[in-house]
Amino acid sequence: MxxxxxxxxxxxxxxxxxxxxxxxxxxxxxxxIGDLLAMEEGATEKFHQHWLGYTETKGHPELRRDIAATYTNILPEDLLVFTGAQEPIFLFSQAILKAGDEVIIQFPCYQSVQSIPESLGCKVLNWTVRYDNNVPTFDIADLEKLITNKTKVLYLNTPHNPSGFHFSRAEQLAIIEIARKHNIIIFSDEVYRELEHQPQYTIPGFGDLYENGISLGVMSKAYGLPGLRIGWLATKNKAILEQVAILKEYTTICNSAPSEFLAGVGLRNRxxxxxxxxxxxxxxxxxxxxxxxxxxxxxxxxxxxxxxxxxxxxxxxxxxxxxxxxxxxxxxxxxxxxxxxxxxxxxxxxxxxxxxxxxxxxxxxxxxxxxxxxxxx
Ligand SMILES: Cc1ncc(COP(=O)(O)O)c(C=O)c1O
Known part of the structure; x- marks a missing residue:
């Protein structure tokens, strides 16, 4: 490769x-670590006793329960925990795409969604940001023009790196309708979710709303705990989750046990x-x-x-x-x-x-x- x-x-x-x-x-x-542990009574003591054995490939059951609590429809069994957000972008793309597939990305972008599909021989089409009086937008009519019968995955990122653009609820529903009509998987990078500056800008995860939607989450950004290297995929599509889990057994196998514990403390105090x-x-x-x-x-x-x-x-x-x-x-x-x-x-x-x-x-x-x-x- x-x-x-x-x-x-x-x-x-x-x-x-x-x-x-x-x-x-x-x-x-x-x-x-000390300040994080201090957020929960008894957490310091428990952390010292935490077992340093291998953990479940899917992620510790308690951690998956804590992650599921950040969604509305996602259950612990709909989750797969990884090392940061980068690993699941890489593994999802490797597991789902093959040469000749077309993918659509928001452009400009966090480069992995462009370079990994390209490295697999996919055609990457840019849904390019438009600036109207310096305000960034992603025009849904532009997106529709990029779709062909080879479009396999639409990679989204909201709130968006680097423009700061964030989809509204109406735009989110419109995109899901289009994806459903064309049978397109939505991989939604939501690493900045929950950092809406006012509650009215909050939208659900795509994995919560769409049967072929996958939400990517992580402890690094909104929660400010990047050193934990804990991220996850959340989806109701069991087949996709299984395909990615098979690849994870070739990379990190399971997550760091201390990080899983600390991520749980962070999420319960989110x-x-x-x-x-x-x-x-x-x-x-x-x-x-x-x-x-x-x-x-x-x-x-x-x-x-x-x-x-x-x-x-x-x-x-x-x-x-x-x-x-x-x-x-x-x-x-x-x-x-x-x-x-x-x-x-x-x-x-x-x-x-x-x-x-x-x-x-x-x-x-x-x-x-x-x-x-x-x-x-
Ligand atoms: C949009 C986006 N996705 C994924 C990542 C990777 O996150 P992590 O460093 O937690 O793996 C980043 C990091 O900057 C990012 O901005």
Whole structure:
């Protein structure tokens, strides 16, 4: 199998731990094991006694019960637990697709849904974001035009990385109707679900609503626990789950037992985790509002109604990769340039980390000291 390098992950492995400030992370602020365990009475004691044997391939039954509680129709037996969200994207695609199949992806995208099907010999068709007055949308009429009798899977991602777009309930139902009519599997990457900025923007998981829908979830983003490396697939389609389970026995076999325990604590306390993380988002968004209002001649942003990230348009002539590189070299502030997504002229920002106010201050210093004088000269 030949597969393209994952540009975003390569970029992060190069700079994430060396840049002093980051303005672009997509995960919420993490916490220590001690702080997580303190959320539940008796959890510290139980964690120390937790058994370090192999666990069930499907995921610990108690953990699957806790994950099922985050859906409406999904039951513990409709779940398969994995190492993060990346493993199930990889294994689902390997299990379900064959050369010649067509898949549709939202573009730009988190690269795995593009590169893995391509590596399998599939034709990948882009359902490309449209910007209307700087507001991103995915037009359902555009989607319908991409469907043929070879379309096997529609990969969705909502809230969307990188645009921040989030489907409404009406759009969700319309997409399911189309998929049902053409017998298309929906693989819905919902790693940012439950980070809707207001309750009215919440939509159910696709796995809850559609018999051939699969919801991808993870502890990494909304719950801010990426170090656990616990993710899952949720679907009523038993045949798909079984095909993927067979492949998982060739990769990780089962999950890390301590991580499964800790993920359970996180999920049982998810209301507290989400309230904390939404509060961080709520406090950072006004800082960006002020920044983008002040520098409207340089940048335009769409303020999302869900999720921890947004895509910022550059209103000046410079390659986005060059721009990000300059900001990094001069101020040690990490931005995620659109070139990483093959979508130039933009960069991604994040707003669910405690370090954002300081990182934005240093970025503003770059704008004032370097960009503004250059524009004037
Ligand atoms: C949309 C999307 N899906 C999947 C992943 C992978 O998640 P994880 O790192 O938990 O495997 C990411 C990570 O950034 C993502 O943004």
């Amino acid at each position: 030949t597969i393209k390098p994952f540009k975003l992950e390569r970029y992060y492995s190069q700079y994430e731990f060396t840049a002093k400030y980051s303005l672009c992370n997509s995960d919420c602020e993490a916490m220590s 209301d507290k985790l989400l309230a904390r993380n939404l509060q961080i988002i709520d406090s950072n968004l006004p800082l960006y509002d002020r920044f983008f209002e002040k520098y409207a001649h340089l940048f335009s942003w769409y303020r999302p109604n869900a999720g921890p990230i947004a895509f910022v348009k550059m209103n000046f002539e410079m390659d986005d990769m060059v721009f990000a590189d300059k900001v990094l070299k001069e101020k040690s502030v990490l931005l995620l340039p659109g070139g990483i997504y093959d979508y130039p002229g933009y960069f991604r920002i994040g707003f669910a980390r405690n370090g954002i106010p300081k990182a934005l201050e240093v970025f503003e210093d770059y704008v004032e000291s370097t960009m503004i004088p250059n524009l004037k000269s």
